[in-house]
Amino acid sequence: MTSYYDPQDLPKFAEIGKNAPELAEKFFDYYNAVFADGALTEREKTLIALAVAHAVQCPYCIDAYTVACLEKGSNLDEMTEAVHVANAIRGGASIAHAVQMRKIAEKLSM
Amino acid sequence: MDIDETLRKRGIELRRTATTTLQINVGFKCNLACRHCHVEAGPSRREMMESRTIEAVIACAGRLHFQAIDITGGAPELLPGLPRLISGLAPLTSKLLVRTNLVALARPEFVGLIDFYRRNGVGIVASLPSINPDQTNGQRGAGVFERSVAALKLLNGFGYGRQKSGLGLDLAVNPTGAFLPADQAQAERRFRLDLERKHNIEFSSLFTFANVPLGRFRTWLEGSGNLGPYLKKIEESFNPCTVPHLMCRTTVSVDWQGFLYDCDFNLAAGLHHCGKKKHVSELAELPPEGTSIPIADHCYACTAGAGFTCSGSILQ
Numbered sequence: 001m002t003s004y005y006d007p008q009d010l011p012k013f014a015e016i017g018k019n020a021p022e023l024a025e026k027f028f029d030y031y032n033a034v035f036a037d038g039a040l041t042e043r044e045k046t047l048i049a050l051a052v053a054h055a056v057q058c059p060y061c062i063d064a065y066t067v068a069c070l071e072k073g074s075n076l077d078e079m080t081e082a083v084h085v086a087n088a089i090r091g092g093a094s095i096a097h098a099v100q101m102r103k104i105a106e107k108l109s110m
Numbered sequence: 111m112d113i114d115e116t117l118r119k120r121g122i123e124l125r126r127t128a129t130t131t132l133q134i135n136v137g138f139k140c141n142l143a144c145r146h147c148h149v150e151a152g153p154s155r156r157e158m159m160e161s162r163t164i165e166a167v168i169a170c171a172g173r174l175h176f177q178a179i180d181i182t183g184g185a186p187e188l189l190p191g192l193p194r195l196i197s198g199l200a201p202l203t204s205k206l207l208v209r210t211n212l213v214a215l216a217r218p219e220f221v222g223l224i225d226f227y228r229r230n231g232v233g234i235v236a237s238l239p240s241i242n243p244d245q246t247n248g249q250r251g252a253g254v255f256e257r258s259v260a261a262l263k264l265l266n267g268f269g270y271g272r273q274k275s276g277l278g279l280d281l282a283v284n285p286t287g288a289f290l291p292a293d294q295a296q297a298e299r300r301f302r303l304d305l306e307r308k309h310n311i312e313f314s315s316l317f318t319f320a321n322v323p324l325g326r327f328r329t330w331l332e333g334s335g336n337l338g339p340y341l342k343k344i345e346e347s348f349n350p351c352t353v354p355h356l357m358c359r360t361t362v363s364v365d366w367q368g369f370l371y372d373c374d375f376n377l378a379a380g381l382h383h384c385g386k387k388k389h390v391s392e393l394a395e396l397p398p399e400g401t402s403i404p405i406a407d408h409c410y411a412c413t414a415g416a417g418f419t420c421s422g423s424i425l426q
Binding site: 043076 | 240242244245285287289290291292293296297300
């Protein structure tokens with residue numbers, strides 16, 4: 001093994017079901033239901049998934065959802081904005097915790 | 111796995127059913143050189159249908175009844191004999207369609223064609239791969255998106271695509287890369303909302319198509335390192351439910367020289383109808399039901415997922 005990540009492994013995603021198959025079945029049923037058209041369209045959900053994939057930094061998900069976004073009729077403009085949403089929330093979460101930092105510093109400081 | 115073997119394993123034989131459609135490829139000359147073009151049409155091509163072939167096609171349509179006649183290319187607008195072809199065919203069918211890349215149709219020298227189409231009840235099928243300018247221009251060339259929008263507005267001005275005008279303006283949407291198209295109904299909703307909101311453009315229906323790995327698209331796939339994965343994708347997406355509805359079962363395709371095929375993709379691949387060169391002037395009757403259809407691995411593009419015909423997605 002020369003790398004922890006190999007794109008050829010992505011299609012093996014469902015092999016988790018070879019053990020504990022009942023749990024895999026529950027997961028994949030739920031997974032497919034999550035991405036079906038609902039109040040949000042499949043395209044909107046796929047863009048959200050792309051953003052989350054960048055937030056959790058999963059290369060498998062980034063690969064799969066980049067392709068899925070294009071196949072749902074999205075484009076680089078939309079996909080880039082989605083990544084920026086992930087970026088803004090991650091950055092914003094750090095900054096929001098700075099409220100804690102400031103509170104403690106103000107309590108301790110003259 | 112070869113598509114032959116895929117069909118055989120499922121006990122499927124691809125044979126013709128009743129012929130309903132005549133598709134005429136008037137030649138490969140085009141003002142654009144789109145990257146996904148399966149016939150490699152472009153400005154440097156010289157192949158264009160001559161007058162005697164036009165007359166032979168009209169004679170055939172008069173001998174045999176076709177529910178629909180569909181004119182494609184290249185860019186049909188560039189064929190000098192197009193008005194004669196249309197005026198000859200219009201009385202012979204209830205549905206006459208001409209495909210356009212929009213940029214050709216909006217050229218000043220061809221604007222008169224739009225009124226000619228209107229007077230002859232011609233329906234227009236216009237290529238617009240994306241509502242995103244970068245994607246459209248990436249497939250079709252710099253500036254094409256803006257000129258396509260201008261052409262669509264011009265067509266709306268003549269009544270095409272307007273509700274209750276009776277003048278059909280359908281959009282043909284091919285993916286702008288090595289991926290399968292979006293769901294047709296979802297794409298139609300999105301295009302309709304976006305084109306109306308941003309450009310005040312209306313259209314009748316939208317059809318999605320998979321790109322077929324032939325011609326310039328195949329060359330692009332090879333050069334970009336996408337050929338193997340794309341061929342694998344369309345093979346793995348094989349859907350046996352699409353086979354009864356494939357257009358090769360109901361279509362007779364004629365090339366610029368008058369030779370017959372079962373579809374425009376087989377035309378591009380050089381796979382003649384019944385496996386041998388036969389001229390449209392020799393077609394005395396519609397091909398019998400049960401006639402075998404030549405196939406090759408590019409056919410996986412039409413059987414992938416929802417499946418695709420010249421009228422868009424098969425399963426919706």
